[in-house]
Amino acid sequence: MKKSLLLLIAFSLMVMGTQVQAAGQDIRLVVDISGSMNRTDPNNLRIPTANMLADLLPDGSEAGVWTFAREVNMLVKHGLVNDAWRDQVQEEAEKINSVGLYTHIDHAIETVTWDADWDVDKDRHLILLSDGLVDLSQADTQEERSRENQASRDHLLRERLPQLVDAGYTLHTLALSDEADQDLMATLAQRSGGLHAIAYEADDLMPLLLQILNRVVDSEQVPLEGNEFSIDPLINEFTALVFHQPDAEMVLHSPSGESYTRESDQSNLNWHGNARYTLVTVKEPEAGDWQIETPAHPDNRITVVSDLKLHTSSFPATVYRGFPDKEQTLKAWFTEEGQRIDRREFLRLLDAQMQHHQDDLLLTEKNMPFAEDNLDFRASLTDFDELGEQQVTVLVDGHTFQRQVTHSFNVQDVVAANLQLPENGGTPKIVLRAQHPQLDPDQVDFQVTANGEAQPIDYRGDGEWQVDLANLEPGREYLLEVEAEGKLKGERLNLVLPSMRLEEGSVRALDRQPEEPQETEESQQTPPDFVPNIAPQVIPSPVLPTPSASQTEEASEEEQQPAQSEEESDPPVDDETADEEGLFEMDFSPIKSWDDPRMLWVYVALGLANILLFTLAFILYRRFIRRRKERHDAQVHDDEDTPEIDDLEFDLDDELDPGK
Structure with missing residues (x-):
């Protein structure tokens, strides 16, 4: 009887301990270690950021740290937060680097949320720190890479995210640089009730993590x-x-x-x-x-x-x-x-x-x-x-x-409007994204105008609309305006979004001038299509409907999709003026492809140069033979026994001359 009573007490204490543990916080930090982090986090502030997370988490909560690129690595095992766990973070965080290949965000989130279908009575938070776009495809062509990357992105938003929301997960996203897929990062956070922040500079990283912790951990x-x-x-x-x-x-x-x-x-x-x-x-x-x-x-x-x-x-x-x-x-x-x-x-x-x-x-x-x-x-x-x-x-x-x-x-805003133009010149588009999770696409109508002229709108699903601006005339400046009318939660909705301006050679929003991004090997993109009326020196929108297929972390320059030449991006000209313009307009941009039309002139120039060199060599050879013969004739009639010093250099040739 006494033994049964002790077992009952022990079981009760175990249940109570489980309940206390279940009531705590569960925080999982997922850190991007792809190669582009060398540029966006040159001082590797991800290390002190991980350490600060460990320092500020209260005892009794649960936490873990993962790193990812193409594959996912459990850096610090998910477990109870105590001094031993913090010491492990201090030791393992030093392994955070920027040598990974690709950026497989969906795989990272899937791995970290292995218990999504468990019935757990606790608040589970995932903090995603990344600077890149979904980038997992190793296909040979740009089109195939874009399609595979887009499929992964769509699966993350349309399949995995709803499952995590139903399981009670809250996703907080911290974008390191404004070149990340802000649409993806913001949607992951907003639809799960989390916080989304952008670290425009690496020094913003730790203060922004602190803002996220304000939501995760109660602190007076x-x-x-x-x-x-x-x-x-x-x-x-x-x-x-x-x-x-x-x-x-x-x-x-x-x-x-x-x-x-x-x-x-x-x-x-x-x-x-x-x-x-x-x-x-x-x-x-x-x-x-x-x-x-x-x-x-x-x-x-x-x-x-x-x-x-x-x-x-x-x-x-x-x-x-x-x-x-x-x-x-x-x-x-x-x-x-x-x-x-x-x-x-x-x-x-x-x-x-x-x-x-x-x-x-x-x-x-x-x-x-x-x-x-x-x-x-x-x-x-x-x-x-x-x-x-x-x-x-x-x-x-x-x-x-x-x-x-x-x-x-x-x-x-309830709806975000972003102007997109690929860096190498491409079809300008406006991407509209429903940011409020309860906005019904059937309950809202948009009017998008370019200099007052209505533009066609295509609904792509998952709360996203696309406005194709391929019909805009070359060489003109356009004021782009977006209005929305409809209902949200039964209430009337009237929105006038900030205007945008499309200029020849630049793209900028009226209410805020974004910084011009710097190109890196990992961030270069090959546009899916091209519109010739916009010069290629543009500022792209940070929100893209399709993620970048940046493959330069693994591939060499020869494997990259060749950029389009300036000749292809010139506006069309009349046949009558083409010849005149060709006389005065010359393209001196670098040739990046063997298929470049200018390669024909390279071949012609090389041929002419070879002919010229051959002719010159033949003339010099004839002069050399004539001079050598004159010296030989002079030597035959010379009565002196000792040859001239200047003629010594020809003795070897004379011996080798079969005609002598």
Whole structure:
């Protein structure tokens, strides 16, 4: 009986432990190691980024790290986060490199989400860090490669993503460079409720990962004003995350004037980090005003552990500009030792504020009044005029203490319009993508005009429309405008998207001038088709309906699809003027193909050069023979026994001359 009771207790504890573990977070980091990372992440900041993830994940959560290119490698085994797991990340992260071939995103996600069909009671998050397009095909022709890459991309969006959403996965995508397939990356995040961000520079990588972690891990903070923050007696522990210049030293000053560095021997201080950031945890900290001695950084933060905890309602990862239900309400309340505080006399003394900001720019600030009936503080945000990554912070001042919670989110249009033109000159297109997951394609109509003239629209499925601009006249500038009308969730939808301008030799959006990308071997594309009225020096859209088939990580130059020559891209001319233009217009661009029409002139020039060289050699030979004969005749009639010194060089020839 006693033995049965012990077994029952042990089984109960095991079940309880399983339930506690199941309630935690499950985070999986997937890192691109394809060759193009040499350019987009030259300092390999993916290594400190992986380390920072390990440092900031709480004990008891589950996590793993994978790398991928064509194949997928489990860098750090998926398991329970503790000191041993963090040590393994520190060791294995050094193996992150940029030597992989291809970019097989679908295979990577399939491998990492092996348990998608398991009935698991936990929040599972996948963080995808990549700079490239779907690139897996090894076919011989550009057309076959594009078709295979597109099939993989379609399978990822139309088959695998819905399965992961049904399984409760949240995908967060971090695009390293704006040359990535932003449409794919954003769709993966938005349809699963995750956050999508773009690191235009490698130094943005760690701060953007921190924004994603704001959504993944609950973290209560105290305000950091400049480099100063206040710790109240209710705080049991705080952790300071401080970004700084490489190898800079951080000094922490306590309220009593003590100064601490990494070398300080203090049992209640735990230092960690690397050349770019420092993480210091202080247990049972002294109450009062603390100070950090290092240049201020906007992403520095102080997280705290306290019996008095601030909670907020959830905030969506994506907010859609112009959507009828655009108002977003946040609620805030407190718990003490796990129990919700309902003492009105205490809550009335608190001042709560909501701050909406984008980077360092404060967009909105408003009070959060105390709601007597609900025992919480609440306020709503209604203005989302700016696109991009943003944050909303709930800040509560209790006069003797302060707490804050920050949510990161992304503002997008319900529909995105992107102008696409292949770099080597191709058919200009406008790609329309439904970004709101509940937008029914049958419930929306588009009107796309070029200088006021309507353009044909083709629905390609999966919430994507394409506007082919092949009929535009050569040499003209076009103003492209997109409007949408319809219904979304039963409400009227009227959208006017930002205009775009198509110019000869350039493509640019009116509301934002994108940076001109630099060509690399891996990022070069061969366009599927070509329109001669646009010069090839263009800025391509980061959103492409078909992914790049960049094969140069493995193939040599001879295996690449030859680029089209300038001669092929010249506008058509009349027969009467063709001869005249040919006299004055010459193409000096490099010849990249044996099929180039200019090769005929190369052959002709080589033939003429050979004939000229042969003729010259024959004349020189005849002169040489004549001079040698004259010297021979002079020598025969010469009475001197010793030959002239100048004639010695011909003795050997004379001996070898069969006619002598």
